[in-house]
Each structure stands twice: as C-alpha cells, then as structure tokens.
Amino acid sequence: MSRTLYDLIGLAAGIAFILALKGLSHPKTARRGNLIGAFGAGLATLVVFFYASPSVYGKAESSLPLNNLGWILGAIAVGLIIGVPAARRVQMTQMPQLVALFNGVGGGAAALVAIVEYLNLGSEATTAQVVFTVFTVIVGCVSFSGSIITFMKLQELMTSRPVIFPAGRFVIAATLASVIGVGGWVVSALGTTPLLILAALSLLFGVLFVLPVGGADVPIVISLLNAFTGLTVAASGYVLDSVLLIIAGTLVGASGTILTRLMADAMGRSLFGTLFGAFTAKAQDASGVAEDRPVRSGSADDVAILLNYARRVVIVPGFGLAVAQAQHTVRELADLMISKGIDVAYGIHPVAGRMPGHMNVLLAEANVPYDQLVEMDEVNPTFGQTDVAIVIGANDVVNPAAKTTPGCPIYGMPILEVSNAANIIFLKRSMRPGFAGIENELLYDPKTMLLFGDAKSSLTKVVSALKAL
Amino acid sequence: MDAMAILSIFVLSVFVGFEVVSKVSSTLHTPLMSGANAIHGVILVGAIIVADHSETNLELGLSLAAIVLATINMVGGFVVTDRMLEMFKGQKK
Incomplete structure (x- = not known):
C-alpha cells in the first residue's frame, strides 16, 4: 500500500473520531457516534497490516507481511478475550471503575510503546523525538498508576476517602521535581537504568497524585487522566510518524480537558480544589461526634x-x-x-x-x-x-x-x-x-x-x- | 514529517477537540468520557508498529504486552460505551 493511501485512510479514521466525539455530545446521536468511533479505530488497526512502516525511531524500513505477525495477532486475540467479556459482563454499578481500568491500561500501553522506542533511539534521533518519548513514558506511567488507584477506590479495595499523609504537598512536589529532573537526565544521557528509575518515579507520582482525591471527586480525576493518556498517544504519533495518532491523541487530550472542567463545574468544584483540596481543607472528622444521637426510623x-x-x-x-x-x-x-x-x-x-x-x-x-x-x-x-x-x-x-x-x-x-x-x-x-x-x-x-x-x-x-x- | 506541519495538525486538533464537546449535558458526561477513552486505545496502531520493528526478545515482549493492553482499552472501551448508551434508547421523545 502506498504512503498516500495509508495516510488517506488514517485521515478518514481521524475524521471518524471527530464525528464520534461530536455524536457523543448529543443524546440522540450518541450511540451512532460511538459506533463511528469504533469503525474508525478498527479501520486504523486493519490498515497497519497492509503497510510496511518506513524507518522510524532509528529502525530500518519493514516489509510485508509484518515481522512477528503471528505474535501480533495472538496478542490482539488475548486482548479481545480479556476486554470484551469484561465490558459485556460488568454490572452497571461497576461501570465507572471499568472505565478507569481501561484508561489505565491505555496509559500503560502508551508507556510500554515509548519504552521500546527509547531502547532504539540511536544517535541520529532528534532532541524532539527523545523529549516526546520521555514525555510519553512519564505521563503514560502516571496515567497507569493513577487510574489503578482510582479503580481501587471505586471498587472499594481501599478507602474512598482522601488519603492525607504528613507534609503531603511537599512530598508530591518533591516527587514531581525529581520526575522532571530525572526526565532531563534521561533525555541527555540516553541510558536504560535512568529510564527505569524515571518510570518507577512516574508510577509513584501517579499514586501520590490520586491518593488525596476522595469521594465524588474521583470521576473528575479519571477524566483528567483520560486526557493525559490522549496526550501520550499524540506524542507517540510524533515519534512513530503517524498523523492518525497525533490527531486522535490530541482530540482526546483536548476534549478530555474540557470534559474534566465541565464535570468539575457540575459539582461546583474548581479543578485545583478537587486535586489538592484535601491538603488545604481544615480536615475535620465528623465521625464520633454524633454517632449516638436519636433518629426516627419507621416501617x-x-x-x-x-x-x-x-x-x-x-x-x-x-x-x-x-x-x-x-x-x-x-x-x-x-x-x-x-x-x-x-x-x-x-x-x-x-x-x-x-x-x-x-x-x-x-x-x-x-x-x-x-x-x-x-x-x-x-x-x-x-x-x-x-x-x-x-x-x-x-x-x-x-x-x-x-x-x-x-x-x-x-x-x-x-x-x-x-x-x-x-x-x-x-x-x-x-x-x-x-x-x-x-x-x-x-x-x-x-x-x-x-x-x-x-x-x-x-x-x-x-x-x-x-x-x- | 516537517515540524511545522505537525505543529499545525496538533494545534488545529486541539481546537477541534475543544469545540466538539463545548456543550454537553451532564447526562452524557460518563459515556463521552468512556468513548474518548476508547479512542485513545488507537495506541494499538503504535504498539503494532513497534512490534513489527522489534528485534530483541525484550522489545518484542514489551510490544506484545502493549498490544494486549491497547486492545483491551480500545475494544473494551467501545463495547462498554455502547452498553451505557443502549440504556438511553427507550427515552426517545
């Protein structure tokens, strides 16, 4: 398949995603919108199998059929076997945590892709490519671990209340600073060990970032992490030379940000208050104050x-x-x-x-x-x-x-x-x-x-x- | 690809993303989040590309793990969104 045809099909998939988001914004067209999105995603996936990708991130051009084709198809089958029944069987009550989990695995996938890219970035890689790859590792890991924590909160595997630890704001700020610092080191040094340290720190930051968020604010954070994952996809698109990934990732990043704001507005919360409110609030524990007051119960x-x-x-x-x-x-x-x-x-x-x-x-x-x-x-x-x-x-x-x-x-x-x-x-x-x-x-x-x-x-x-x- | 073209695509996509969801009733917040979540499952394409280019077992192993996760994200995401939206169909007025 020629590059032009491949890119045209990619563009069609990108348009399908725009129509999908547009459709999902109105009750009457929502279901059709979702189907259009699924069609676009299916089309984009299918077409990769018929196009020999050019040299990307320091790798030679590939030829058809794709290398490791059996493994690739096998891995997709495994994903289908896990994903479809999970989505089909989930109870309506557990839907939110499933969305959180799906978002987390998406972030994890983006981080893994970036790690593989990073292992191959040769000396001819441009600074921009290195920076975007490292960005994807960081944000993908944050999205992964953060989403897992939101999943655990919603599934009640852990307390759903804000978890506050001593000097929490400073610990979080220090972790973020070290993520950025190590990120800079990884960009300049191009080593595997620094990358692993970076991934571990990013995972830790994701956990710390979500722990203080509690109660009804959890969905807002899921939406924010969803937007993050979108941005990682866009960054991967830059490194892998795929316009489709850039369009799709950016769309999700932008619409996810707006959606996060809309959700926060619906609850009368500022986004900042949602994320860091637990530390600034005069934490007051009502439990034990009024436990044994009389109530009127009826039949x-x-x-x-x-x-x-x-x-x-x-x-x-x-x-x-x-x-x-x-x-x-x-x-x-x-x-x-x-x-x-x-x-x-x-x-x-x-x-x-x-x-x-x-x-x-x-x-x-x-x-x-x-x-x-x-x-x-x-x-x-x-x-x-x-x-x-x-x-x-x-x-x-x-x-x-x-x-x-x-x-x-x-x-x-x-x-x-x-x-x-x-x-x-x-x-x-x-x-x-x-x-x-x-x-x-x-x-x-x-x-x-x-x-x-x-x-x-x-x-x-x-x-x-x-x-x- | 030329950096200017990529920047243009990026910036225009940001605006489109902002525009398409500017007014959404709170009823649709959850399905919209779930649908957008499924769309970023298209990282599957990236995972397949890196698996195709993998030379060592480590690279292949990581790429295949990425494919499994991305497939779950994409397919599971669209199915679960469809299930949510199915619930609305009785409400046509």
Missing part, C-alpha cells in the same frame, strides 16, 4: 401511609439504588403513586452515584419516562411544594454540609435541597456516611424518617404496603 407501612396522602413526591436516587439493582422496583412504586393521582418526579443530581449521569443511565434501563427525570436546577425550587422527598441510597448529594460546613470535602457542591420538603424519607442500609465520608445532619432532622434495609427489599415492602391501602 414500610409508615412510609406507605405518608406517600398515600401526599400530593407531590420527589424521588432522589443515589448509588444505593444502583447497588441494590432497585431501578425496576422504584419505577413500580412511582407508577403506583401516579395511578393514585400523586405528582411524582425524580430529582436527579448530576453526580449522584459514582459518575455523572449514572442515575439517568440506571433509570433509563427501567424505562422510566424521560420527562419524569428532573435535573437539579429545575427540581430544587419545587421542594417547597413537595410533601415527601424519598432519598434512596443517596447521601452526599443531599447533605446540607455542602452549604453549611466550610472545609468539609463536599463544601461548595450544589445539592438537592430536600430539606425544604415537608417530609423526608431516607432508605438506607445503615447509618454509615456516604462516599465522601461525612455525617449527614439531615438524618437527625425531626421531619426525617429512616427505613433501614436494602433498597430493593425496602421498596418492595413499601409497594405492597401502598397497594394494600
């Missing part, structure tokens, strides 16, 4: 009676709904209330659950009509006229501490103002605080009733109690 019948005489009910879903897979049951309850003439809406916090839009996805699965899902800004003014707000497995997104307690991890995040409703019902598994790990004053409010238990079984009981009335 499913109490809840049903309250609902039966309500005129307007707002359902506030959270991660607990996803864990319990209760989306169908909650719809059943909503339908039952509507049939009794009660005005029902779902109040959707943009970051309820573990990812922005998590609740929309979950409720859409249960075919909840779109017009019943009301976004935060629209639903908040209506809580004053709401008789009952049912909070199902949500905590941080309704926690008034976000408004009243400066310095707490979620301070400044817009919340659903359920406290304005006449009655509040919390469906919770236990008194444990939410993902951000802060006590919720609302639980002790006299107009709050708690119904303990798994969201699905609690809802089922409420539905049958309400039917019996």
Whole structure:
C-alpha cells in the first residue's frame, strides 16, 4: 500500500473520531457516534497490516507481511478475550471503575510503546523525538498508576476517602521535581537504568497524585487522566510518524480537558480544589461526634401511609439504588403513586452515584419516562411544594454540609435541597456516611424518617404496603 | 514529517477537540468520557508498529504486552460505551 493511501485512510479514521466525539455530545446521536468511533479505530488497526512502516525511531524500513505477525495477532486475540467479556459482563454499578481500568491500561500501553522506542533511539534521533518519548513514558506511567488507584477506590479495595499523609504537598512536589529532573537526565544521557528509575518515579507520582482525591471527586480525576493518556498517544504519533495518532491523541487530550472542567463545574468544584483540596481543607472528622444521637426510623407501612396522602413526591436516587439493582422496583412504586393521582418526579443530581449521569443511565434501563427525570436546577425550587422527598441510597448529594460546613470535602457542591420538603424519607442500609465520608445532619432532622434495609427489599415492602391501602 | 506541519495538525486538533464537546449535558458526561477513552486505545496502531520493528526478545515482549493492553482499552472501551448508551434508547421523545 502506498504512503498516500495509508495516510488517506488514517485521515478518514481521524475524521471518524471527530464525528464520534461530536455524536457523543448529543443524546440522540450518541450511540451512532460511538459506533463511528469504533469503525474508525478498527479501520486504523486493519490498515497497519497492509503497510510496511518506513524507518522510524532509528529502525530500518519493514516489509510485508509484518515481522512477528503471528505474535501480533495472538496478542490482539488475548486482548479481545480479556476486554470484551469484561465490558459485556460488568454490572452497571461497576461501570465507572471499568472505565478507569481501561484508561489505565491505555496509559500503560502508551508507556510500554515509548519504552521500546527509547531502547532504539540511536544517535541520529532528534532532541524532539527523545523529549516526546520521555514525555510519553512519564505521563503514560502516571496515567497507569493513577487510574489503578482510582479503580481501587471505586471498587472499594481501599478507602474512598482522601488519603492525607504528613507534609503531603511537599512530598508530591518533591516527587514531581525529581520526575522532571530525572526526565532531563534521561533525555541527555540516553541510558536504560535512568529510564527505569524515571518510570518507577512516574508510577509513584501517579499514586501520590490520586491518593488525596476522595469521594465524588474521583470521576473528575479519571477524566483528567483520560486526557493525559490522549496526550501520550499524540506524542507517540510524533515519534512513530503517524498523523492518525497525533490527531486522535490530541482530540482526546483536548476534549478530555474540557470534559474534566465541565464535570468539575457540575459539582461546583474548581479543578485545583478537587486535586489538592484535601491538603488545604481544615480536615475535620465528623465521625464520633454524633454517632449516638436519636433518629426516627419507621416501617414500610409508615412510609406507605405518608406517600398515600401526599400530593407531590420527589424521588432522589443515589448509588444505593444502583447497588441494590432497585431501578425496576422504584419505577413500580412511582407508577403506583401516579395511578393514585400523586405528582411524582425524580430529582436527579448530576453526580449522584459514582459518575455523572449514572442515575439517568440506571433509570433509563427501567424505562422510566424521560420527562419524569428532573435535573437539579429545575427540581430544587419545587421542594417547597413537595410533601415527601424519598432519598434512596443517596447521601452526599443531599447533605446540607455542602452549604453549611466550610472545609468539609463536599463544601461548595450544589445539592438537592430536600430539606425544604415537608417530609423526608431516607432508605438506607445503615447509618454509615456516604462516599465522601461525612455525617449527614439531615438524618437527625425531626421531619426525617429512616427505613433501614436494602433498597430493593425496602421498596418492595413499601409497594405492597401502598397497594394494600 | 516537517515540524511545522505537525505543529499545525496538533494545534488545529486541539481546537477541534475543544469545540466538539463545548456543550454537553451532564447526562452524557460518563459515556463521552468512556468513548474518548476508547479512542485513545488507537495506541494499538503504535504498539503494532513497534512490534513489527522489534528485534530483541525484550522489545518484542514489551510490544506484545502493549498490544494486549491497547486492545483491551480500545475494544473494551467501545463495547462498554455502547452498553451505557443502549440504556438511553427507550427515552426517545
């Protein structure tokens, strides 16, 4: 295949990626956009097998069929065998950590590619090539280890709260400085040992960088690391003389940066505060302060009676709904209330659950009509006229501490103002605080009733109690 | 390739990347992140190129590991994004 044809196909794949991102930005075209992106990626991969790459990074020109073809195909097969079932079988609740993991392995792949390039960079390599290769090793490693930590946080293999260590800011700054210093050394010395030291330091930096981020901020960091990985792909494209990799990587880097900002805005957080807030906040631990204060807990019948005489009910879903897979049951309850003439809406916090839009996805699965899902800004003014707000497995997104307690991890995040409703019902598994790990004053409010238990079984009981009335 | 051409491609791609996602409802943040994540799986192309050029076992081993990881990233990413978006199809109004 001629270079011109190869580059033209690469350009087509690049256009497919632009259309994919464009499509993914609108609900109607999102699915088609994703398919266009997959098509572009498949096309780009296929065409490599029919093109003998020219001499790159100090290597001689290759010929067709590709060297090591069997190994290459075998490795792709292994990737398919691992990746496809993981993506197919994952529960909706575990989707966020899977995305984090996929991002991490992408960063790892970019770092490995750069390490192989580096091993071959001869004396004729330009300074720019060396710098871009070293850049890819650093950022790829940071993205890899950082994503693994976010995965562990979301999977609850480790605490999801911010991890703060003594002199944390200085340790992180010192690690970053040594990464940059060793990076400079690697660029000038071209040695394998310095490169390994650099990779190890970069992995360490990735871990330290993500550890202080906690709670609902984790998805923002995943998005940021996603943008990082994009940039490594662009840098690899420069070294490997591939326009497609430059376009694709830069697109992801740029759109990922914007997306990170949009996500931070949706939570009312500054990006800087998200990343380093844990160190500057006057760390205050609410645990132990209010553990044994009285709460009002009720039965499913109490809840049903309250609902039966309500005129307007707002359902506030959270991660607990996803864990319990209760989306169908909650719809059943909503339908039952509507049939009794009660005005029902779902109040959707943009970051309820573990990812922005998590609740929309979950409720859409249960075919909840779109017009019943009301976004935060629209639903908040209506809580004053709401008789009952049912909070199902949500905590941080309704926690008034976000408004009243400066310095707490979620301070400044817009919340659903359920406290304005006449009655509040919390469906919770236990008194444990939410993902951000802060006590919720609302639980002790006299107009709050708690119904303990798994969201699905609690809802089922409420539905049958309400039917019996 | 000529450095100026590459710089132009890079800068224009940055602008396109900024423009295409400037207004996205929060509902679509997660699928968009996941889709963009799948797109950078195209590093698979780079991994195949370095595997093709590998001469030592070390190089080949590292390249093949990169291919496995990149394939997981790319294919897994598109599949998982499609699964998320499938959930929206009942909402057409």
